[in-house]
Amino acid sequence: MNQYLTSIDNPIETVRYKGLTVKLLATGDGTEVIHHLLEEGARWSMQPQEGGTASESIFIVRGSMKVTIEGETKLVSPGDVLSASPVQHGFIFSALEQTEFIYISSQPVFQFFSELLRENQELAVEVALKDGYTADHCERIMQMSMLIGERMGLSPVDMCTLNYASYLHDVGKIKIPKSILLKEGPLSAEEWQEMKRHCIYGKELLEETDSPYMNMASQIVEQHHERYDGKGYPKGLHKDEISPLASIVSVVDAFDAMTTDRPYRKAMSVNEAVEELKKNDGTMFHPEVVKIFIDLIPDWSKMKQGV
Known part of the structure; x- marks a missing residue:
């Protein structure tokens, strides 16, 4: 099995868009590990996919975001984890300050997005x-x-x-x-x-x-x-x-x-x-x-x- 050493400074691929920097850190057997850097005021979402079966999780590394979950607005901060398998309700995250988080999906999503x-x-x-x-x-x-x-x-x-x-x-x-x-x-x-x-x-x-x-x-x-x-x-x-x-x-x-x-x-x-x-x-x-x-x-x- 091939092994690769990647880092935030040396990712597999990087995409930048509207206050969001996304870096693919690891991929294999359909699972992807993706680093996100969200600028203050920028937004990111997790949405249910028709027929989707993926397990998806985010881990907050730095900063803070607010998210509305089933009508209730919550604050997520470093150390918090949000997981769904699969995502059944849409989430919109809004960065209250520059925020880093790790997104892990059991199905490949990086290329599509x-x-x-x-x-x-x-x-x-x-x-x-x-x-x-x-x-x-x-x-x-x-x-x-x-x-x-x-x-x-x-x-x-x-x-x-x-x-x-x-x-x-x-x-x-x-x-x-x-x-x-x-x-x-x-x-x-x-x-x-x-x-x-x-x-x-x-x-x-x-x-x-x-x-x-x-x-x-x-x-x-x-x-x-x-x-x-x-x-x-x-x-x-x-x-x-x-x-x-x-x-x-x-x-x-x-x-x-x-x-x-x-x-x-x-x-x-x-x-x-x-x-x-x-x-x-x-x-x-x-x-x-x-x-x-x-x-x-x-x-x-x-x-x-x-x-």
Whole structure:
């Protein structure tokens, strides 16, 4: 039997993504030992797999995280172990400080998730660059959406779906010509109809992947320009016909767009953008989401400034 000496500094493979560094330390007979470094404020999840039989455990080495287990929020700290065989309920971990933990699975998972993370990041960066945004636009949308989701008490499964959908909300713009995306003047009627199709294109792109997470996120991506009063697109859904997750992304995306310089206009001030949200509360936007987002404006400002 071949034996290999690995360490945190010399792993078999490393993947970095959105405040998360993952290192494969050992693998054999289907079992994997994986080191995770989660930056403060970043999240990580364990989700049940259809037909899954794996035993999964995490051991906290350094730092602390909060996790909601069957409706109860708990703190995990160095020396704590969380195990499931198999995982039957989803868990979302949120790092309260920089945290290290060891994840052990009786079935190989590293390759699947490393490919998923790379695909997710590549798609988001591609659309951000094509749409004229800085690459951290998708990151801000994701972070703020997750904060709102936590305030709303979303389930771990919905939080996981929201994570992917918020980060990839505009992925369909990959299929929109740059001449339309970056046009400095008003769009023609034909150009506007094509622009609105980015929601449908995004849904189709995510449905084409092999990832169940991206498949679940596809509906949110399709709906994130629907309006609470039914005057949005692509289907003219209204109120409870719209997924609450899409309503979250809609508010965060609109606010970030209003407060960011675009090729066709200068950014609004934070106060001006807040007034726009209030003015469109109950028409464009879901009232509950608007209220929660305004309460979280200080968190958004820190993200915008890179604090």
